[in-house]
Amino acid sequence: MLRRLSLAAAVAAATGVAWAAQPTPLPTKTDLISVYKEAVDNNADLAAAQADYLARKEVVPQARAGLLPQLGAGARVGDTRIAFDERPATVKRNSQVVQATLSQPLFRADRWFQWQAAKETSDQARLEFSATQQDLILRSAETYFTVLRAQDNLATSKAEEAAFKRQLDQANERFDVGLSDKTDVLEAQASYDTARANRLIAEQRVDDAFQALVTLTNRDYSAIEGMRHTLPVVPPAPNDAKAWVDTAVQQNLRLLASNYAVNAAEETLRQRKAGHLPTLDAVAQYQKGDNDALGFANSAANPLVHYGKYVDERSIGLELNIPIYSGGLTSSQVRESYQRLNQSEQSREGQRRQVVQDTRNLHRAVNTDVEQVQARRQAIISNQSSLEATEIGYQVGTRNIVDVLNAQRQLYAAVRDYNNSRYDYILDTLRLKQAAGTLSPADLEALSAYLKQDYDPDKDFLPPDLAKAAAEQLQSRPRQQY
Template identity: 70%
Template sequence: MLRSLSMAIAMASAGMAWAQTPPLSVRTDLVSIYQEAANNNADLAAARAQYRARQELVPQARAGLLPNLSGSAFVGDTRTKVDTSLGQQRIDRSARSYQAQLSQPLFRADRWFQLQAAQATSEQAALQFSASEQDIILQSAEAYFAVLRAQDNLAATKAEESAFQRQLDQANERFNVGLSDRTDTLQAQSAYDTARANRLLAQRQVDDAFQALTTLTNRDYNSLEGINHDLPILEPVPNDASQWVQTAARQNLDLQATNFAVTAAEETLRQRRAGHAPTLDAVASYERGDNDALGQPNDALSGANIGGATLPRFNGDVEQTSIGLQLNIPIYSGGRTSSQVREAYQLLDQSEQQRESQRRQVVENTRNLHRAVNTDVAQVQARRQTIISGQSALEATEIGYQVGTRNIVDVLDAQRQLYGSVRDYNNARYDYILDNLRLKQAAGTLAPDDLSALAQYLNPNYNPDRDFLPKDLKEAAQRQLQTRQ
């Protein structure tokens, strides 16, 4: 009697309580996961705050080239004691003044280059934030398909456990009627115990994958839409690694950010060198206050009648207005400016080397991912055929076991190989999906539309215990078995 993989799947999904799936009404799709991650992910929120903070460098640097207006006020009392022929005399005076000062930089080369550096840094920050947004797209897909991968792996493991349970029952029956020895029962028991342990581990991996999804989005989920097996498995377009590398050189966001980092370092070097240049400002001031506060000449003591009872005092307000040019020529500052120039030069060299390292990494990643996608395409097709062959081999081995030409070890090995092929097939499918997205990220073209395109192949009625394998594999295996008989 043929014992196909589909029979084991049916028993696993119908006969075990842990094979049930959550209600379909609460299933979440890939695009919804991405939207939740974009709105709630803590790392992305931190990147957004960092971006906005670095945007403020531009108005801060620009302020150094704009007029500066300040105001001040002073109120105070002065007490003076004078020794005279009449004894010690005390003079109390109150002082108050108000001042406004306006300065306009006319020539400040260092501040101009500082503004240029700030603008480059702002562009770098914008690109880095865009890279973070793009990374959330990939992280959403990785977390989503990690759950689906774990669920399919659990489904295969449960089917394997069911198959080994059935094999153990048969071994016990054959032993009871004297058709086999105790060794067959022990072998079947060992295989079943191992499969049960693997199922427990696979269940934990599903829970871990859901927890990672919660960490990404700050939302709890208990069921996701599965990916159909009719997802096209196609080679990358264009299937030319050099074209992907050229696209990455133009559009990779991290690489573009390093270009602006170099520009910022160049402008900072110019700013430090400008520390040796003179500065010129236009300065205007207005001050109003009493005579004492403004420090006007006061002959109160020299013109006083020392022998009299009173001392003369000048009262009333005074106004002062000034306007002019202020030139400052740096001569020597203890070597600080020269040290800052040397520091800026080394930082420029550092940023150039980091850009070159990033360029090489982008080229390597792009080429590797292009090869990975092509390998994944071949892997999916090869793994499908491996399942077909493995299922045919298992059925043939079970027939041989029934007629006495094969032993229990042969059957158990065939089952292990079959379910190993099942897991390899599903892993190859998910590797293909994720490597495609990673290739697009390396090229700088990854966008939310790529997730929408994948969402077209999601199935809200996907049941891992029933659908973890294509439906056509059973018929293909039977045809292959009939051909060989």
């Protein structure tokens, strides 16, 4: 009996069930939102970025502290012994002093600009952390759909291996009855061996993809929900590259962070220039201690002035400091700040150009993906028809087995390309939104609406209508005998 090969037959053989059979109930699977939430709670990179942000925020109160009152207190205890050479006498003095000093900056331009720079740096850190959070949204989706892509490719590889196995069996049957030579068997065997090797690689990639989920979330997953083929594949809205670029220039988080970096550099330059300006502080001081320690020693030469053992001293005043020359330090710091400002401006411009480029490229990529999905879907139908025609030609002797094997490879390549184009569309759409600064968890929620809990890659890697049509063709096709 001569068995024709088809996509439906290969899938049935690969899964070990008939198309008409009911799907086996699968365990509860993890969805995209759950993976993202686990990543938010457990991802090490996000935790490190949060710690960095919280640490960088502290520059603001640290810089503000230089403008606030400074209060300090202290004490000193001394034991002084004085020996006189001219006469055999020694004077011993014990001193005890407590003191407190309060100072309030009145004019500190450098500290003021340092505070302004710190606020800009804090805002920069906030936006960079927000960008890292946005990166995690995209990374969660990329890791999730990498698993689905790997599973669909594995399912395709299984079906391809099954198809080549059937082709090998048929070649052996034809050889046994003298309808073909040994070359056909060897060609079929080589194709089958290659398909088997490809299936083993595909299995490894599935394991690698699941391991990436573990790295992302610190949690093991046995199964995840798959993407339905009914996901709308539509151009970006609005389908205007300039509109997306304008949005990206205004909202891209890393570009906005670079604006704050420039602002911080400008304030730092002002701070360095202020190093040439005078400073003015109000200072109040209180001291209490024995009279000798505070310099109020009783003198025998003036018995009319006598200090008690303890003396209180209070003072309040202004301290003016005028910098005249510091060895060229301040001038050097100003020159350095000019270059740092230039550096930050050039970095911002480079970031802006990259954002514009990425946005335009991703906008084109999404539109290309839309056309690719439609074209790849049609390619499956065309290659299936081509395979059937080639098989018929092989049966009547107008085509050889190499033609059949090549047609099979093209069919399964079309299936892989179709599924890859679907996932490319999903991820490129998310990347476009990230470039525009609009990506949020809501985008993952929208995708989750099209996830299928009972998704079985071995059956669902094909669109349902194509799978059904292939199954109907298989059932209606008469078996030929030779």
